[in-house]
Amino acid sequence: MNKLSKIPAILFAGGKSSRMGCDKALLPYGEFNTLSEFGYNNLKNVFENVYISSKNDKFDFEVPIVFDKFEDSSPLVGIVSVFDTLQCDEFFVLSVDMPMVGGKEILQLLDFADNYRDYDAIIAQSPSGIEPLFGIYRAGIYERANRFLNENNHRLTALVKQSKNKLLKFNKEDIFTNLNYPHDYQDALKLVKS
DSSP, rough: OOBOOOOOOOEEEOOOOOTTTTTTGOOTTBBBBBBHHHHHHHHHHBBSOEEEEEEOOSSSSOOOOOEOOOSSHHHHHHHHHHHHOOOSSEEEETTTTOOTOOHHHHHHHHHHHHTTTTTEEEEEEETTTEEEEEEEEEGGGGGHHHHHHHOOOOOOOHHHHTSSHHHHHHHSGGGGOOSSSSHHHHHHHHHHHO
């Protein structure tokens, strides 16, 4: 694999998991104790610096955490908290419940982003639509993200659409499988074991 990317990578694992009935970030997956540890190791194959975005430290392995800085819980809160905490110009994000996204797809997005340096968001697009938790966010989006927060508008898709964005289209739907419900998780377990 290529040398590791220097931009920070953030695994988003702070969701409520209400449809799953338990915290999906802590469900076992593959050879790992949790989906979080699986996702973290997946990103460590591509990035020098990997963090987890979460409200609290609920993990059973050593990992740097970017804590949510606001009471509300949403990916938008995570995005603003990452900018505030890391003080970086850009970072990569991936949701913990998208374990089918692998190094190959991540590298495609990173290569694509290099051609569009003056864009505020470089986001993956599946056949179903945009995937705001598989992408790169840059400092140019920060002010608008804060405005969304102040207006209590937590729709990340709306933030991306109202920003200077570039979308990378992927033709395969299966890599974007979200583990939202128990049956999604059971299906994913069968795939990882095969």
